[in-house]
Amino acid sequence: MVDKVVELPVTIEIPVGPQHPALHEPVLLKAYVDGETVVKVEVNTGYNHRGIEKLCEQNTFYKDIFIIGRVCGICNTVHTDVYVRALEQILGLEPNRRAKYLRVVAMELERIHSHMLINAVMAEVVGFDTLFMSIMLDREKVMKAKEILTGARVMADYMMVGGVRRDLSDADAGRIAKLVEQVRERLTYYKRVFEEDTTITKRLMGVGVLKRVDAVRHTLLGPVARGSGVRIDARVSDRYDAYDELQPEVVVRGEGDSWARMMVRWDEALVSAEIVLSALSKLPRDGSPVPDERKLPRKFPPGEAYTRVEAPRGELTYYVMSDGKANPYRVKIRTPSFTNIVNSAFLYEGYTIADLPVILASLDPCISCMERAVITDLRTGERRTVPFTQLSRGDKAWRGRGFYLL
Amino acid sequence: MARPRLLPAVVRSLLGRPSTVQYPYVKTEVEAAYRGRHYADLKKCTGCSLCAIECPADAIAMTQIPAHLEAPKSNPRRVYPKIDYGRCVFCYRCVTVCPFDAYVTTNFYGMAGPRENTSEQLSLGTLERVV
Amino acid sequence: MTATLAQAGGFVKPNRRVFTLEPSRVRSVFLDLVRERGQEGFYVSTIVGVDLKEEGLIRVDYFVVLLPEEETVVLRTAVPRDNPVLDSIVDIVPGALSGELETHDLLGVLFQGNPYLRRGFFVPSDVAEKGVYPLRRG
Structure with a gap:
């Protein structure tokens, strides 16, 4: 007899890169996926900074x-x-x-x-x-x-x-x-x-x-x-x-x-x-x-x-x-x-893993051009409470926050 | 929607020769004006070290001309620019800033190798031995 | 020398109009811009921080491109070098994120209200731990 149902949010973190995400240049897209669907992407660069x-x-x-x-x-x-x-x-x-x-x-x-x-x-x-x-x-x-x-x-x-x-x-x-x-x-x-x-x-x-x-x-x-x-x-x-x-x-x-x-x-x-x-x-x-x-x-x-x-x-x-x-x-x-890659993390949400390199390549990223790094942090506290598919499908409470689904 | 005909391209590629150039067995053809290996003609060089100062890659070191070679009188300090081709970026800034047009330019590009590669032999070859 | 540069005002060559503002007014100016021209009426092209050591100031220039005529204007402000604090405009213009993060990491300007600011996203972590801002004049 089952008396308890434990719900686990099934999200897997998939690193896309940093070797060859799309172009042969170093950039890391940390993708959080729910099944096939990407719910969040962190753009993590800085492998190329030369000052x-x-x-x-x-x-x-x-x-x-x-x-x-x-x-x-x-x-x-x-x-x-x-x-x-x-x-x-x-x-x-x-x-x-x-x-x-x-x-x-x-x-x-x-x-x-x-x-x-x-x-x-x-x-x-x-x-x-x-x-x-x-x-x-x-x-x-x-x-x-x-x-x-x-x-x-x-x-x-x-x-x-x-x-x-x-x-x-x-x-x-x-x-x-x-x-x-x-x-x-x-x-x-x-x-x-x-x-x-x-x-x-x-x-x-x-x-x-x-x-x-x-x-x-x-x-x-x-x-x-x-x-x-x-x-x-x-x-x-x-x-x-x-x-x-x-x-x-x-x-x-x-x-x-x-x-x-x-x-x-x-x-x-x-x-x-x-x-x-x-x-x-x-x-x-x-x-x-x-x-x-x-x-x-x-x-x-x-x-x-x-x-x-x-x-x-x-x-x-x-x-x-x-x-x-x-x-x-x-x-x-x-x-x-610099702006095309760093500011575009919101673009990937709601698409599948296979679409990720396509979207990245369509932005024509030039990593050595931007030679910069940005890491966006996950809000671990809120992650557990909100279903991820809801996040990606345009839940108002989350979408309303602007551009970064953090 | 009519598809573009890829089949002729496929057939042509199958029958034709490969496009890949089998470097280093076959030399890639470059322009005569390609920016390749360059060195100083020491008959013209005065050892002013302007090229060494201007070099963006810091690849030029002013070096003493060995005693067995006859340096021109216009070069009283007996120094010449030794280019380290491993550091050189082939921007030809030294060629364009030289006040005496002392640089000889070639389109030679096959400079990869395990040994240190400098312009020492080429530059010193422009001078004659002391008799 | 640098004093005259900072006060030059007028134009950045070629023909970029400069508007000098107080640091406290940056937010209200961008709010006005959004109200006047709408969300699609302009974008923040870049944020340039310059360390003016002799004056004890860090100058922060917002290069804003007005659409659709694509005219670049410069919103220029300066914060004291020992306490470089500015209000963030990320919630008004999200495109300013990249510029604010960069200016913070390289020059140490603190953009209040930007939750994503952190050291070491641009400079290597060993430099960041020492508290060195690479583009500050020594």
Whole structure:
């Protein structure tokens, strides 16, 4: 005869990561699951902290250009571009038109290969490895184009105060244009694959739905916000470099799910290809874009600058403060991944374990970019009293608390 | 919904050669202007150590030129920049800041190996022995 | 030198308007912002803390992007270095969480009312245990 029923809340803590949660980068998603359903996720990072901001304070302005290029491998030209533009603001320098166009070419090539990479990784995450290999093979063409332009496949080291570090000959411009045209064809094809292939659509559609208001309130940026209908693009609003003449079309979708974010990326890659081609076709000829690095100003006047750039992952901002000495007084880097990963723990709730890497990959996390750590604590006291399925299914008392289900 | 035709791609991949480059048995082709191994031409170098000061990776050490080699008169301190390729990030900052354009650049990239790898041999090879 | 920087006001290059406020008014300003522009009318892009050692102040700048025109404005405040306490705005603008956590861990600014603040989420635990704030000037 049973006279007592003991109820145990069956929640299991599953560590997703820190080795390869989705990308091959270290981040730990501690998922608390009730059966198959994720009820809570703690984003636990900090495996990659290198203290670059402090390092920048201890090196000269010019050395920092190369240190900052190493914040992130994928988006190194945007990092150096935004830092170099901050220095130019402090110095009151202006590069010539040709240099500005070449910067745009480098940054847009980077956007194409970054978006191809994350879409390939997404294909791998959903188990479509053939597509992963195929996209990565075509991505090599973009890497080759970047090598022709900057002198290295990945680490461009291309930006310099007052211009860029190497000029582009007409023959090489033609080669890059040819490569980009080939890639554009493939991008259209892959976009169709993502639109129509059932393997992709079944895994991505309706997963990780992000509402417009949540995207803005939690400072989610870039394709993540644009996939939820937020029209933000630093290229259009700040018109830095040559974007005053090469106006990009802002791709916005309304669905807000993982699929929409990936489709935004394909469309943006196509827009980027257009920008590269048009920039190469009307490359201005107003002198050499390469400043003589031996004659650049050694002394920086006191001042501060805050520059923004639209990195492949969203708005990237640098704050640089000079106090007139040889080293910057303060360099503050805020990468889009920092907010996109740290502030998005609420996105995973209510979906299944298999959806977890999909949602993470759809945010395009760049761990070495954010190089920060956040640990959110469980409230153990309340955990025992509330059924977990209730939590995830939108119990008012818990949902009303805002963004973090702690 | 029409599916994109993946079958032709599959057939092409089956019949075609693998895309993988069998490095190191096959060399990857790089641009002539690729930023590869670089070293100082000691006939031009004056030993001013500007490159060593500017190096972001701290990979350049100013080293004495051995006595059996003939250093140019423009280099009174008889020092030259020795680049540690293990530390070097190949940003070419030294190449661009050199006031005498003393650096020789190549697109050589196969520098991985178990031994210490510096520009000592290459740089000293540009000088002649004392007769 | 740094004194002039802190009082510069006006603009952060290029063309970011600066509004200087008292530390006690930060919360009310953000409440006003939500009331005036709505939840979707702005986002907190980043929080920048700067240690101004000579003045004994830690300057905290909120870089706010106003939507839909995407104009960046700077809300600038400063707290004393020996007692850096500010009111948290996490409950008003949840996007400020990442910035507050970072500023707390690196510069030691205490954001009152933020339940997630803790040392050692950013700096290694051995540094945090010593009570060192890495970005403070020595």
